[in-house]
Structure formats: structure tokens, C-alpha cells
Amino acid sequence: MDDRKLKILTAVVDEYIVTGEPVGSKAIMAHVKASSATIRNEMAELEKQGYLEQPHTSAGRVPTYKGYRLYVDRLMEQNQLTDSEKDMLDAMIPQEYVTEQDLVEKASMALADLTKCAAVVANATPKFSIISKVEVIPTGKRMYVILMITSNGAIRNKVCRLEFDLSQDQLEFFDNFVKQNLNGMSIDSLSDAYVEKLTEAMGTYMMSLSPLVSEIMKMTKEMSSVTIQRQSNLLTCKDFNQNEIISFLDNQKVLKGFIDETFSGLHVMFSPETDGFVIHNSSIITAPFSKDGKTAGALGLIGPMRLDYAKFIPYLEYFTGKISEMISEEPQDGEKESKDEN
Amino acid sequence: MDDRKLKILTAVVDEYIVTGEPVGSKAIMAHVKASSATIRNEMAELEKQGYLEQPHTSAGRVPTYKGYRLYVDRLMEQNQLTDSEKDMLDAMIPQEYVTEQDLVEKASMALADLTKCAAVVANATPKFSIISKVEVIPTGKRMYVILMITSNGAIRNKVCRLEFDLSQDQLEFFDNFVKQNLNGMSIDSLSDAYVEKLTEAMGTYMMSLSPLVSEIMKMTKEMSSVTIQRQSNLLTCKDFNQNEIISFLDNQKVLKGFIDETFSGLHVMFSPETDGFVIHNSSIITAPFSKDGKTAGALGLIGPMRLDYAKFIPYLEYFTGKISEMISEEPQDGEKESKDEN
DNA sequence: CTTAGCACTCAAAGAGAATGAGTGCTAACG
DNA sequence: CGTTAGCACTCATTCTCTTTGAGTGCTAAG
Numbered sequence: 001m002d003d004r005k006l007k008i009l010t011a012v013v014d015e016y017i018v019t020g021e022p023v024g025s026k027a028i029m030a031h032v033k034a035s036s037a038t039i040r041n042e043m044a045e046l047e048k049q050g051y052l053e054q055p056h057t058s059a060g061r062v063p064t065y066k067g068y069r070l071y072v073d074r075l076m077e078q079n080q081l082t083d084s085e086k087d088m089l090d091a092m093i094p095q096e097y098v099t100e101q102d103l104v105e106k107a108s109m110a111l112a113d114l115t116k117c118a119a120v121v122a123n124a125t126p127k128f129s130i131i132s133k134v135e136v137i138p139t140g141k142r143m144y145v146i147l148m149i150t151s152n153g154a155i156r157n158k159v160c161r162l163e164f165d166l167s168q169d170q171l172e173f174f175d176n177f178v179k180q181n182l183n184g185m186s187i188d189s190l191s192d193a194y195v196e197k198l199t200e201a202m203g204t205y206m207m208s209l210s211p212l213v214s215e216i217m218k219m220t221k222e223m224s225s226v227t228i229q230r231q232s233n234l235l236t237c238k239d240f241n242q243n244e245i246i247s248f249l250d251n252q253k254v255l256k257g258f259i260d261e262t263f264s265g266l267h268v269m270f271s272p273e274t275d276g277f278v279i280h281n282s283s284i285i286t287a288p289f290s291k292d293g294k295t296a297g298a299l300g301l302i303g304p305m306r307l308d309y310a311k312f313i314p315y316l317e318y319f320t321g322k323i324s325e326m327i328s329e330e331p332q333d334g335e336k337e338s339k340d341e342n
Numbered sequence: 343m344d345d346r347k348l349k350i351l352t353a354v355v356d357e358y359i360v361t362g363e364p365v366g367s368k369a370i371m372a373h374v375k376a377s378s379a380t381i382r383n384e385m386a387e388l389e390k391q392g393y394l395e396q397p398h399t400s401a402g403r404v405p406t407y408k409g410y411r412l413y414v415d416r417l418m419e420q421n422q423l424t425d426s427e428k429d430m431l432d433a434m435i436p437q438e439y440v441t442e443q444d445l446v447e448k449a450s451m452a453l454a455d456l457t458k459c460a461a462v463v464a465n466a467t468p469k470f471s472i473i474s475k476v477e478v479i480p481t482g483k484r485m486y487v488i489l490m491i492t493s494n495g496a497i498r499n500k501v502c503r504l505e506f507d508l509s510q511d512q513l514e515f516f517d518n519f520v521k522q523n524l525n526g527m528s529i530d531s532l533s534d535a536y537v538e539k540l541t542e543a544m545g546t547y548m549m550s551l552s553p554l555v556s557e558i559m560k561m562t563k564e565m566s567s568v569t570i571q572r573q574s575n576l577l578t579c580k581d582f583n584q585n586e587i588i589s590f591l592d593n594q595k596v597l598k599g600f601i602d603e604t605f606s607g608l609h610v611m612f613s614p615e616t617d618g619f620v621i622h623n624s625s626i627i628t629a630p631f632s633k634d635g636k637t638a639g640a641l642g643l644i645g646p647m648r649l650d651y652a653k654f655i656p657y658l659e660y661f662t663g664k665i666s667e668m669i670s671e672e673p674q675d676g677e678k679e680s681k682d683e684n
Numbered sequence: 685c686t687t688a689g690c691a692c693t694c695a696a697a698g699a700g701a702a703t704g705a706g707t708g709c710t711a712a713c714g
Numbered sequence: 715c716g717t718t719a720g721c722a723c724t725c726a727t728t729c730t731c732t733t734t735g736a737g738t739g740c741t742a743a744g
Contacts, residue, residue: 022736060738153482159497247574364705368705376718386707398726400724401707402705402706
């Protein structure tokens with residue numbers, strides 16, 4: 001794979017990202033010093049190798065998935081953010097917020113608006129945070145609310161209906177039981193086996209209380225929230241098949257499948273790589289953010305493959321950087337900054 | 343307005359609901375005993391009176407909003423549900439559910455699928471239910487979770503960040519304060535004036551605790567949930583302007599405006615009547631459901647004006663009837679039925 | 685190996701022409 | 715006088731046919 005071919009491929013992708021039209025040999029001449037005939041020959045080879053394709057015989061070339069992959073991994077040059085861009089991005093990050101989730105969602109919404117993509121926020125709660133409180137609150141005949149709060153501030157409640165009413169005694173036992181055995185546990189470490197051991201340790205209380213334990217287990221599994229903002233941007237993007245988008249809107253659970261990967265660093269994934277998630281011609285960029293040095297979640301953009309990676313990746317990383325700063329324990333009201341504490 | 347005109351108008355609407363195409367005079371001949379020329383003359387008059395309109399000179403007629411209004415109010419004959427229809431509808435209502443909200447949402451989803459409309463569920467919580475529990479739970483530096491549970495089983499939590507940490511003493515005071523002054527209150531009766539009086543009654547605690555009170559007030563205002571299911575059905579309906587739908591998806595808050603009316607009985611509203619809610623050519627059918635004889639919420643369908651009212655209204659009423667039965671205190675495990683108790 | 689030149693391809697856009705569903709109007713009819 | 719048959723007219727839709735032009739592959743000369 002010689003240098004000129006790579007240059008041509010880069011030029012095709014760059015151009016296609018801007019115009020959205022198949023790129024012809026003449027357009028490439030502006031980027032590569034060679035005649036259109038030479039470029040055509042090279043493009044024909046690139047097509048044979050699977051990096052480009054033609055919508056029809058007499059059209060220009062369009063990058064294939066393989067072409068994008070190479071482009072993103074090795075060819076693309078990321079833009080450096082200018083000061084004015086940074087100012088613009090800064091202005092988009094909300095200064096007022098209550099929960100971290102709140103901050104991240106608002107920021108992602110702004111990013112979605114800017115990039116005309118849909119934005120995803122994945123919460124790393126189950127992987128990286130610990131249970132700080134579990135409460136069971138009676139709320140009607142046989143109805144109980146379980147309230148769970150985790151170290152990163154996520155709060156969930158769940159109603160559950162039991163077969164019997166619990167006695168005061170049982171409730172108190174459970175309260176203590178939870179304090180001793182669940183509080184302080186990392187959610188990720190609550191394996192089925194561990195929970196079974198716990199349940200057995202409850203002795204005579206097991207019968208009546210084990211449904212609560214299993215509800216709590218369910219809650220921990222549902223803790224990993226994945227929210228999507230500005231899905232409508234997918235609808236207005238003409239690179240997509242409308243019907244696919246519509247059925248995606250109806251069941252977006254599919255996204256949860258490959259979320260775990262996103263916490264490890266910057267990722268660019270293309271639709272052929274994300275099985276289960278089936279919007280053809282789409283790509284997802286994700287970047288993790290952290291709190292006090294520990295992964296706290298990931299922010300992502302869903303858009304067409306024809307995405308301005310060189311521009312948007314720096315945007316995304318700038319955002320996750322800022323978010324990490326903001327949610328980490330920072331000096332407030334004049335306190336000293338103290339990072340990397342637990 | 344003579345009888346034949348009304349028959350012709352009815353025929354136009356009936357026909358248009360089925361075909362979606364402008365209705366010509368010949369098609370009407372199947373419904374009304376008269377020649378096409380006579381019908382044309384009558385239709386010309388109906389057009390002058392504003393009940394019909396022509397997309398263009400050489401097309402058939404389409405009902406106007408005024409035409410639909412008359413049709414729905416006075417002309418339409420509602421279908422009687424057959425036994426097999428009832429069976430079908432019964433099969434669509436979930437037998438397993440935890441909360442009432444859960445039941446209603448699942449049912450509305452099924453109804454949306456059946457009718458190819460979007461479904462709305464409006465919760466009457468703030469109007470008709472009482473606070474059964476408010477708890478304040480500390481969850482980090484200056485962070486507190488307020489948990490609120492109402493008599494109909496709605497649960498909300500809200501994180502709030504205070505300026506100061508609260509002492510044990512303050513928390514206990516607030517707990518008692520809430521028990522005495524908020525528990526048992528109807529949410530609707532929490533006027534700003536009442537709350538101000540409450541706040542003043544807190545005396546020396548006022549300074550530190552009033553932010554909590556105002557957060558609780560905010561929560562009560564956010565209690566009225568309106569959820570929409572199967573919005574995608576709006577997208578696939580060709581009677582709508584796609585862009586309008588897309589911008590509706592982005593901010594569906596607009597629905598909250600006229601929700602209160604829906605609790606009073608069956609309503610059919612057309613887009614010109616629902617200001618704030620601006621999907622042209624749309625209509626909304628809503629019907630309330632109740633718990634032990636008291637209004638608990640409303641279920642609705644959003645679709646094009648060209649909706650099969652004669653069929654869908656009975657569906658909707660059947661559903662709300664069933665839901666009312668299910669959520670009212672019924673005999674369980676062989677207990678006797680006891681309606682109209684509080 | 686590179687490139688100028690040329691014949692060829694094919695989607696897209698535009699111009700008529702044909703189609704047909706539907707109308708309004710007029711004049712005859714009972 | 716209301717009803718209706720008949721007719722000329724309208725106009726969105728569909729189809730075919732042509733033109734356009736961007737882009738290609740191939741060939742032969744540099």
C-alpha cells in the first residue's frame with residue numbers, strides 16, 4: 001500500500017465527509033499531485049482492495065466501511081481546537097446542575113445540537129461504584145419501595161409487591177442486614193453466588209425477605225443507564241434508512257450490548273462492528289469520563305459514517321475532559337483542590 | 343341543514359377515513375340515493391358552509407375541521423364491540439403488573455399498536471391524590487434526597503444540594519414537621535400561600551430548612567406525569583408534516599397544557615382546538631379512568647384527524663373501563679369486593 | 685509509470701403527452 | 715322546481731423521451 005494510495009484514500013474520505021457526494025478523480029487532483037487518469041487508476045485499485053466503492057458505473061467513489069476504518073485508525077489528522085472553539089464549547093457546558101447525571105446529560109445534549117448527531121450517555125455505575133444506601137419503605141398493603149443510592153449519586157427506586165406484609169421485626173432485621181452486607185459493596189461484586197450465600201445467611205428470615213434481596217439484585221442490574229439525547233437528529237440525517245431509525249426509536253435497549261467497551265478509552269465503531277445495533281451506515285464515537293481518576297461513564301455521538309471525525313473527536317474529548325474535572329472533588333468556596341482521593 | 347346534506351357529509355367522512363383520498367360524488371352514490379350531479383350540488387353547498395374542502399379544482403372533497411367536529415358530535419355512529427373484539431382487547435391488557443402506572447402504560451402501548459396511533463397516559467396524581475410519605479435522606483456532603491410517595495403509589499425522588507449540612511437535630515425536626523403538616527395533604531391543596539405559612543411556622547429552623555420545602559413544592563408540581571408511547575406511529579403516518587412531528591418529539595412538554603380537561607370525560611379534540619400543541623391535522627381522543635370511583639388519570643390516542651372514531655372510541659372506553667376495574671380495590675385471594683371505600 | 689484523449693455509461697432533471705378522476709354548468713325531464 | 719344526464723373543462727399523476735453532465739475505463743503516446 002504505497003503512500004500515494006493512502007493520500008488518495010484520505011482525500012476521498014475528507015471530501016466525501018464534506019460534500020456527501022461520490023468523489024470523482026478531478027476533485028482529488030486538488031489534494032494529490034497527479035493527473036486525473038493516474039488517480040482513476042489508483043482508485044480502481046483501492047476499489048479492488050475494498051476501500052472504496054462506486055454507487056454505479058459512472059459515479060465517483062465512496063469510502064467503504066473498511067476505508068473509514070483505515071482512515072480513522074491511521075490516516076486522519078485530528079484538528080487542534082482553537083481558542084475560539086474552546087470558548088464556544090465552554091459556553092455550551094452548563095455551570096448549574098444538581099446531579100452528575102444531570103450535568104452530563106445537558107452537556108451531551110448541547111454536543112448533539114452542535115454536531116447534529118444523537119448523543120448517548122452511559123453510566124458506569126454498576127462497574128465502578130459502591131452502594132451507599134439501601135432502604136426499604138412500606139407504602140401500602142404488601143407494597144414496599146426499595147430505595148438505592150450509590151456512591152456516585154445515582155438514585156433508583158423500585159416498587160415491589162410481596163406475598164405477605166412484613167413485621168416491624170422483619171423490617172428492622174433487613175435494615176441491619178443491608179447495612180452490614182450490602183452497604184459499601186461494589187455493585188459489580190454482587191455476583192449471584194454471593195447473593196445466594198447472603199440469602200442463606202438470613203436464616204429464619206430467608207423465606208419472607210429473599211424476594212426483597214432478589215429485587216435489589218434486579219435493581220443493581222438495571223443501574224447501568226444508557227440515555228439518548230436528540231434522537232431526532234437521526235431522523236433528519238438523510239444517510240439513514242428512515243424505517244431503521246424509527247424501529248430504533250421504539251426499542252433502544254440494543255445499545256446496552258456494547259456499552260462496557262466504551263469505558264476503556266476513545267472508540268470509533270462502525271455499524272458493521274456493532275452487532276445488535278443495526279442502523280446501517282452509522283458510526284458511534286465514544287469517550288469515557290472519570291471522577292477522581294476512576295471511570296464514571298462515557299459520552300458518545302451516534303451519526304452517519306460520514307462524520308467529521310477530525311473535528312468531532314476533539315470536541316468529544318474536550319467535553320469528557322471538562323466533565324471529568326467538574327465532577328471530580330474540586331475546590332468549592334475556596335477549598336484546596338484534592339484529586340485522587342477516594 | 344337538511345337531512346340529505348348530513349347524510350352526504352357523513353358519507354364523505356366515513357369514506358375519507360377509510361381511503362384517505364379525496365371523495366368524489368360517484369363514491370357517495372353508494373351511500374346516498376341520488377345522482378352524482380345532485381350530490382355534487384349538495385357538496386358544493388357543504389363546501390360553501392365550511393364543512394368540506396377541495397385540495398384542488400378537479401379533486402374530490404375532504405372534510406374540514408368543522409366537518410369532523412359535526413361528524414364526531416352528532417353524526418357518527420359508534421360501533422358496538424363484538425364479543426370477539428372484546429376478547430382481542432382483553433388479551434391485550436396485561437395481567438401482570440406492579441404499579442398502576444405500569445399497568446396503564448403497558449395497556450396504552452398495546453392500544454397504540456392496535457390503532458397505529460401514539461398513546462398518552464396522563465396521571466391525575468396532583469389533582470386527586472394525597473401525600474402518604476415524604477422522607478429526606480442525607481447522601482453526601484450537603485446532598486439530600488427527597489423521597490415522596492403518594493396515595494396512588496406514585497414515587498418520586500429528587501436530589502437537592504443545600505448551602506449547609508443539616509444537623510441530626512434539624513433532620514429530626516423536619517421529619518416531624520413533614521409528618522404533621524404534609525402527610526395526608528392532598529397535593530392539589532398545597533397552595534403557595536399555605537406553604538409560605540408553613541415555612542414561617544418553622545421558626546428558627548426556617549433559614550436552613552426552607553430550601554427543602556421549596557424543593558418539595560417543586561416536586562409536587564412535577565408530579566403530574568404525562569407519558570407518550572409509540573411516538574413512532576406519528577412518524578409513519580403520512581397525514582402529518584414530518585418536521586412538525588420531529589420537533590414535537592424533541593419537546594413534548596406541550597401536551598401538559600390541556601391535560602386537566604381530559605379527566606372530566608370522553609373528549610375528542612382537533613388540532614385547531616388544542617393551542618400549544620401544534621401538529622396540524624391531528625386529533626386526540628381521551629378518556630379518564632378511575633380508582634374506587636375517583637378519577638385517577640386519563641388515557642388518550644393521538645392520531646391524524648382521519649381517525650376511525652367509530653371504532654377507536656369504543657376501544658378506548660373499553661380499556662379505561664377495564665383499567666378502572668383492575669386498579670380499584672378488588673377481591674384478591676378470595677376477599678370480598680369492597681368498592682367506594684377510601 | 686504517467687497522462688492526454690476519447691468513447692462510453694448512467695443518474696438526474698426536464699419537457700411533453702396521455703390518462704382519468706372529478707368538477708361545474710346547462711338544459712331537459714317529471 | 716328539484717333532479718339528473720350530458721358535456722366541456724381542470725389538473726394531479728404517470729409515463730416516455732430527451733438532454734445534460736459528471737465520471738469512468740481504456741488506449742496510445744510521452
